Every structure is written in structure tokens, then in C-alpha cells.
Amino acid sequence: SQNCWFLYILFSPSLNKYYTGITQNLDDRLKRHNQGRNRSTKAGIPWILKYTESFPSRSEAQKREYFIKSRKSHLFISQLISNN
Numbered sequence: 001s002q003n004c005w006f007l008y009i010l011f012s013p014s015l016n017k018y019y020t021g022i023t024q025n026l027d028d029r030l031k032r033h034n035q036g037r038n039r040s041t042k043a044g045i046p047w048i049l050k051y052t053e054s055f056p057s058r059s060e061a062q063k064r065e066y067f068i069k070s071r072k073s074h075l076f077i078s079q080l081i082s083n084n
Contacts, residue, residue, distance in 0.1 A: 005061035007068070009051040009077060012044030018077045019047065020068050022061040026052065051081045 006026050010019045010033060019041050023029040030049055036042040055061040068077065 003056060005055045005058050007053045007055065007061050007064045008049060009068075009081065010041070010044075010047040011050045012041075012047055014046075015044045017044060018050070018074065019044070020065055020077070022058070022065050051077075051084055 005022055005024055007020070007022050008026060008029065010021075010030070011017070012019070019033070021029070026049070030047065032038060033041045033047045034045055036045060041047060053061075053064060055064065068080070071077075
């Protein structure tokens with residue numbers, strides 16, 4: 001629905017890197033990442049969707065995104081995904 005925001009985590013096997021973002025449309029966002037339409041993720045194609053959480057508002061999704069990004073930890077994200 002229009003009012004739902006998703007936090008998502010993508011993984012690039014070629015770079016062995018995670019990318020965390022937020023969106024209202026997961027399918028479209030993943031497609032755009034994999035079409036190279038985002039400069040910061042272009043090098044990591046193909047990206048695989050590994051994890052999502054949904055939120056009723058953009059600000060809540062952003063808070064969670066900032067929290068995850070602030071950890072700056074590959075291990076933290078790996079554990080988050082495997083505990084899911």
C-alpha cells in the first residue's frame with residue numbers, strides 16, 4: 001500500500017557487500033539497482049534482496065536505516081539476516 005515503507009538490505013556477491021536502503025516499492029527499487037540506475041550500487045550488480053522490514057511511515061523506516069548503517073558492520077547485517 002502507499003502508506004507502507006520498507007527497509008531493505010541487498011547483497012552483492014561480486015563485491016561481498018551489503019547495501020541498505022528504504023523504499024515504498026521493493027520490486028521497482030531492486031530492478032533499478034540491477035539496471036545500474038544508482039551510482040552507488042552500479043559496481044555490485046547483480047544485487048540480491050536479502051532482508052526487509054516494513055514500517056507505517058518514512059521516518060520510522062529512516063530511523064531503522066540510520067541505525068543499521070551506523071553500525072558499519074558486515075557481521076551485524078549478516079546476523080540480522082540469519083536471525084530472520
